[in-house]
Amino acid sequence: MTRSNLHFSLDEDIDRRAGPALKTHPIVLGEGGENLFAAGVADMDFKAAPPVLVALQKRLDDGVFGYETVPDGLVPALTGWLRTRHGWQVDKSHILRAPNVLNILAIAASLFTDEGDGVIVQPPVFFDFYDIIKENNRRLVANPLSLRQGRYEMDFEGLERVAAEPRTRMMYLCNPHNPVGRVWTKDELLRLGEICSRNDVLVVSDEIHGDITFPGYEYTPFASLGPTCSNTAITCLSPAKSFNIAACCSAFTVIADETRREAFQVENSRLTANKNNAFANVAMQAAYKDGGPWLDAVRDYLAGNLSAVRSQLGQIPGVELIEPEGTFLLWLDFRALGLNPDELTAFLKNRAGWAVTRGPAFGDQGVGFARLNIACTLSKLKTALDQLTNAILSL
Numbered sequence: 001m002t003r004s005n006l007h008f009s010l011d012e013d014i015d016r017r018a019g020p021a022l023k024t025h026p027i028v029l030g031e032g033g034e035n036l037f038a039a040g041v042a043d044m045d046f047k048a049a050p051p052v053l054v055a056l057q058k059r060l061d062d063g064v065f066g067y068e069t070v071p072d073g074l075v076p077a078l079t080g081w082l083r084t085r086h087g088w089q090v091d092k093s094h095i096l097r098a099p100n101v102l103n104i105l106a107i108a109a110s111l112f113t114d115e116g117d118g119v120i121v122q123p124p125v126f127f128d129f130y131d132i133i134k135e136n137n138r139r140l141v142a143n144p145l146s147l148r149q150g151r152y153e154m155d156f157e158g159l160e161r162v163a164a165e166p167r168t169r170m171m172y173l174c175n176p177h178n179p180v181g182r183v184w185t186k187d188e189l190l191r192l193g194e195i196c197s198r199n200d201v202l203v204v205s206d207e208i209h210g211d212i213t214f215p216g217y218e219y220t221p222f223a224s225l226g227p228t229c230s231n232t233a234i235t236c237l238s239p240a241k242s243f244n245i246a247a248c249c250s251a252f253t254v255i256a257d258e259t260r261r262e263a264f265q266v267e268n269s270r271l272t273a274n275k276n277n278a279f280a281n282v283a284m285q286a287a288y289k290d291g292g293p294w295l296d297a298v299r300d301y302l303a304g305n306l307s308a309v310r311s312q313l314g315q316i317p318g319v320e321l322i323e324p325e326g327t328f329l330l331w332l333d334f335r336a337l338g339l340n341p342d343e344l345t346a347f348l349k350n351r352a353g354w355a356v357t358r359g360p361a362f363g364d365q366g367v368g369f370a371r372l373n374i375a376c377t378l379s380k381l382k383t384a385l386d387q388l389t390n391a392i393l394s395l
């Protein structure tokens, strides 16, 4: 146990079932599933960072919650975070607020593509990308990642092909990539940016997982890589994952291109999606301004959890860990068990007591896989790993 971990009580056992958590709700766990290891929904079981809690308490104590504007410190807190953590100097006038990241993805599709236009995704990928494309009557253009010796890579030849199709207008990039945990390198992002820019394909880069990387890996904001990338980019940012404040925060988009930014602003206003929530603003500002030490402790803790998974899975047959570089989501390869998706879900649920996200939710390429959320206490994770070990050994 590290000192920072002790300092921030990340080992505290918090029963998510005590509140209306989505992760432990019957709509996710199913009826009678309340005692399963709830490791599906992508949030953390940790309390928010102390500076966030203090700031929220102070705001609550003020007791006045009339209409308000964006607090002066919010955007500087975000730009300061991007500059000091990620070396990205963002002009504050390029930042727009949005209710959440999915909303940015949807608005970008509806503003900058037409019905029937193609939007590229790289499966296996975050399932909401599919829903947004479908619900906006856009066309899914899949350019699957390639799995080579346990590591996922982008298929650049495939990308060249699909980007060149006349009605392909946009790409949803997941950087870092949920669920396979790749933290895309500068070279990969530059190559992607060059292909997309040359083919007039806008890159909507979902960077919600950017702050969470494992030792040795560094997240690169796509739009930070010079004008070829920034001119074609719509970046989606949010402190929801990094600081575990998904239920009380909103999101930001960074758009360097003035015409597109203005169009986004007009749409935000048309949809009245530009209102302020006092608690969201306070939580986000405190997180970006003072949450760094807590996030570092969480990253350490997650690295410890990852080691526990790696060492235990290394001792049992039938399941392979796809080594993650970032995110708190692990992509597990159960193909050697030879089970179909329903059988695998039933096995994990009924024999191991695991409620994880089914691989096919991320696309056909996810058949035989499952996504495990490790942002919980180490003791809970170890119990779950023992349950899985017993289930596999008794097969």
Ligand SMILES: Cc1ncc(COP(=O)(O)O)c(C=O)c1O
Pocket: 042, 099, 100, 101, 102, 103, 126, 174, 178, 206, 208, 209, 238, 240, 246, 250, 251
């Ligand atoms: C890649 C990715 N984007 C977006 C979201 C959701 O973001 P928001 O809650 O801001 O809509 C998630 C949540 O799991 C995610 O993993």
